[in-house]
Amino acid sequence: MEIDHNFYMNLAVSEAWKYQGLTYPNPAVGCTITGEHDEILAVEAHHKAGEPHAEVNALKSAYYKLTQNKAILQLRTSKEIHTFLLQNHNNIFTNCSLYSTLEPCSHVGKTPSCANLIAQLGIKNLYIGVEDLNETAAKGNAILAKSGLHVSLHVNKEKCENLLFPFQKFLKDRFVFFKWAQRFNGTTDAGTISSSKSRKNVHAMRNVCDLLVIGGNTVRKDRPTLDARLVNGKAPDILILSRENEFDRTIPLFNIKNREVTIASDFSLLKNYKNIMIEGSEKMYALSREIVDYYLCYLAPSFGGYEGFKNIEDKFDILNASKEEEDIILWMKRRI
Amino acid sequence: MEIDHNFYMNLAVSEAWKYQGLTYPNPAVGCTITGEHDEILAVEAHHKAGEPHAEVNALKSAYYKLTQNKAILQLRTSKEIHTFLLQNHNNIFTNCSLYSTLEPCSHVGKTPSCANLIAQLGIKNLYIGVEDLNETAAKGNAILAKSGLHVSLHVNKEKCENLLFPFQKFLKDRFVFFKWAQRFNGTTDAGTISSSKSRKNVHAMRNVCDLLVIGGNTVRKDRPTLDARLVNGKAPDILILSRENEFDRTIPLFNIKNREVTIASDFSLLKNYKNIMIEGSEKMYALSREIVDYYLCYLAPSFGGYEGFKNIEDKFDILNASKEEEDIILWMKRRI
Incomplete structure (x- = not known):
């Protein structure tokens, strides 16, 4: 060396x-x-x-x-x-x-x-x-x-x-990163994937993001809160990407103070924000592919689950890889 | 720090x-x-x-x-x-x-x-x-x-x-490691997966392994050589794990000098060797699960391919993660 x-x-x-x-x-x-x-x-x-x-x-x-x-x-x-x-x-x-x-x-x-x-x-x-x-x-x-x-x-x-x-x-306009957690076999479903330290890290990022983008199906299925409670942080504004406007308003994310939730079928809301995290899996990945600057993957060293990345073709350059607690954390850029 | x-x-x-x-x-x-x-x-x-x-x-x-x-x-x-x-x-x-x-x-x-x-x-x-x-x-x-x-x-x-x-x-008896190369979505098919440096690294390991274990289907489909030509090294002995004994003997791996090729339906041959690499995908992973000491994964930062790890459930402890050229190289132990 x-x-x-x-x-x-x-x-x-x-x-x-x-x-x-x-x-x-x-x-x-x-x-x-x-x-x-x-x-x-x-x-x-x-x-x-x-x-x-x-x-x-x-x-x-x-x-x-x-x-x-x-x-x-x-x-x-x-x-x-x-x-x-x-x-x-x-x-x-x-x-x-x-x-x-x-x-x-x-x-x-x-x-x-x-x-x-x-x-x-x-x-x-x-x-x-x-x-x-x-x-x-x-x-x-x-x-x-x-x-x-x-x-x-x-x-x-x-x-x-x-x-x-x-x-x-x-500084120029806005930074958009796509964050996902997956197992070795590309699955993103079936319960908790990443370690408690990784999840805390995600909450710390939500605390400083001004907009978090999430898919409508995920909201309906997971009924998430999408706040930063693990670090006692502030909850970012939410864009739910969905063609339908109907959501059960008792889903926790709708009931956080000082948060704006927007439901829209495209990304035009992003122009009002500077630091934007997109959370999702294969479908959201495909939809946001052209507007994402960096990718952040929490890779859990396990096999399991059922649904996740299956039909995508892409290559990345790894900008940084680190091991935190159990997981591998990868910051990447998609090769164009 | x-x-x-x-x-x-x-x-x-x-x-x-x-x-x-x-x-x-x-x-x-x-x-x-x-x-x-x-x-x-x-x-x-x-x-x-x-x-x-x-x-x-x-x-x-x-x-x-x-x-x-x-x-x-x-x-x-x-x-x-x-x-x-x-x-x-x-x-x-x-x-x-x-x-x-x-x-x-x-x-x-x-x-x-x-x-x-x-x-x-x-x-x-x-x-x-x-x-x-x-x-x-x-x-x-x-x-x-x-x-x-x-x-x-x-x-x-x-x-x-x-x-x-x-x-x-x-020193005690034998060390057995399972090596595979995969993309983010767990696929192991559809052409070259890992970088040239990773492939050279695998050849260097074959050069010092005394036995390489491979599945019969892989031999039939890929018609591999399984030598260490990228590092001008020696080709290890081969165990083809297969219930059938019939193979096209023009497949290159059969025609390497100073190599023994054994076809067997179980792992009993391993007792004659000390440093053993198993190469494969999901099927071989499942078959060898109980005899493997360490796992070595070459993770290519890409999505693509079709077949690979789908129906396994397992967790690993990452012993070492490093980035070499484009890929992430992970040495791991399965959690028991």
Whole structure:
């Protein structure tokens, strides 16, 4: 195994994929920090909008690793961590390298600027997967260049681009992903398929989705709630894709506060939303095929069930595969 | 992500799984070496019987990383590398830690003893996944203890045990694994399924298997060769599981030199072999269910085909998942 810049960047990429879909409206970003001797000090990711960026989470972990000073572990907000690091860094980062899948932000928004922090801490080398194409990026580059930092662009560029794509897509118009859970034999029926951790992960995604699309037959048959109760999150708006308008209104999904439910026979409602999850099986897959950006499959290591994917022909590129608890989680792009 | 002893051992475990099935009659073993500051110097595995053990491959890589002396990169045999390292180490390893999924060997066999080498190089810490239960192990422990090395046992024990199990099984009697390639919808028909790298990997396994089991219908329908031509390897003996003895003898598999082909209606022939691969689909899966130790699935990220796994009910524990080229490769154990 080659232990090189790509290896350290890959660690950041893998960590970031764990939070893909959860960081909306922010991008999924990962960060690795290595020390003077190339020792790994931290591998962290951005978890959720409003929480610290990947670089700040990684600098926090690296600071603790280098100093064993537990004070920093108590800090939660980005501002607190920024302030603490600027006051207490004692130049411990001056021989460190930072690998970020995305160029560190230069603008002061919900959190202070990461580019500024990195420059002030005296980080030696900065390895970046893809540049931030926002208008303020030039300013960030200027900050970093002025500080004497050595910057390398496009480390593991393709992998970092795949990771960043959902963010770029919802900035542009909307990001649509199709999520399904299946067994090895392609079945999606006959009871619970994926592990409790996978199901919790889906609820966390529903919590940040603004629209969830589901088929009419599934609603009638499964009588679902489609909320985010496993993570105490908010329930997304629902589009029921159906030619018929008649539904038993005691089905739980209709009785959630602060949720809009629309029944329609096409996808035109999607234009009002930015981050959209489609849940379904073969029929919905076929219907949504032309509007889906990424596919998310929770693959349970089992055989069983009866109905599922049978008559589809398609190929995918796997963008990330990870094992969580029992299941394999695959993020994919359909080959066109 | 926690960067700790388990992390370094996990790197060794993942690297070793790439060669599972290929190291017979040796175990699949992985090794990570870290330096004075916990920097990763090498992550390597044992590739093939007769070639250097994982520890020797890792020490070779680590030596090059520390010295940039290219002389060592020319050395191929274990003995050459042992001799070179003992003569040229200049105490560069005295603050290094070595993580090995299996206790380093103490006996001098095809290759010199790894325990001896590690002790003489002055490695500081040795982290071991599982002990070597061979009779000579006590001797190895003695060598290591005497050298002043700090030894920690059972780091990531369960993962290392899963990795080692095939070796223990063929030492005891025989290791039987069921290999199949499928698409997302569980199909195993309709042309090529897995990537060229996956198919080459299967040929490399056939090269070290001593028996390959295949169903009679598959032989009649596919007219296979079942050799290891993609890696210029040897063709294993064949057991055709069939109630009928009549086969068209112009089917290529019958015409390979130095191969025995047996046609039988049961698995009793297996008692004469140690490392056995069963290739098939649903029918063979059902027939061999009670005698299979591990399952190896090449999962192609595609939908298509018609026939495959439909009427099975089973659950698996995934022991290792990796992405190679396009496919996902899964080593699994059936839950009982």
